[in-house]
Amino acid sequence: MATGPGDFELTADELRTVARYAAQSAQEVLPLFEAAVPGDLRPRAAIDAAREFIGGTRRTRLQRATSLDAHRAAKEAPTETARLAARAAGDAAAAAYLHPIARATQVGHILRAAACAARIAELDADGDPAAGAEVLERARERATPALIDVLTRYPPAPAGGNRLAQLMAALDTALRTPR
Numbered sequence: 453m454a455t456g457p458g459d460f461e462l463t464a465d466e467l468r469t470v471a472r473y474a475a476q477s478a479q480e481v482l483p484l485f486e487a488a489v490p491g492d493l494r495p496r497a498a499i500d501a502a503r504e505f506i507g508g509t510r511r512t513r514l515q516r517a518t519s520l521d522a523h524r525a526a527k528e529a530p531t532e533t534a535r536l537a538a539r540a541a542g543d544a545a546a547a548a549y550l551h552p553i554a555r556a557t558q559v560g561h562i563l564r565a566a567a568c569a570a571r572i573a574e575l576d577a578d579g580d581p582a583a584g585a586e587v588l589e590r591a592r593e594r595a596t597p598a599l600i601d602v603l604t605r606y607p608p609a610p611a612g613g614n615r616l617a618q619l620m621a622a623l624d625t626a627l628r629t630p631r
Contacts (some may be wrong), residue, residue: 495541
């Protein structure tokens, strides 16, 4: 249900499209978390919960709970790479609950997992922004018209001061710019 001026509807299929997009990025970097924190299954559980929703089940408390658990794992992770990987997993599960409110902060639910993967690539390349740009380009190529349609219902992502916000804003701009 729409909640006010500028707000809109989101169907379950559209939410699944967003969750699929976030889960793809999260899955790519999950092994980095698991290598840093063997035995902590919370981020994997979040991706699995996202995949259940993507596969057609109703969204339930499972997606919310595993998302929160993955974000807790991120806070406890010993390295920035592991934190970002766990956060991406949490975002994949949380995508099932993207809010249909016209606020730029909601864009994080769509794009932050890909931005986390890009930041991880930069860190793995000793801070080289070209490594992150390459990951963002793959994320741009993976974006479907349905995902872009959902994204463009929201205001652009705020650029922010930290690198993750900058990467997310760069991906947002790339997806909104016709090729």
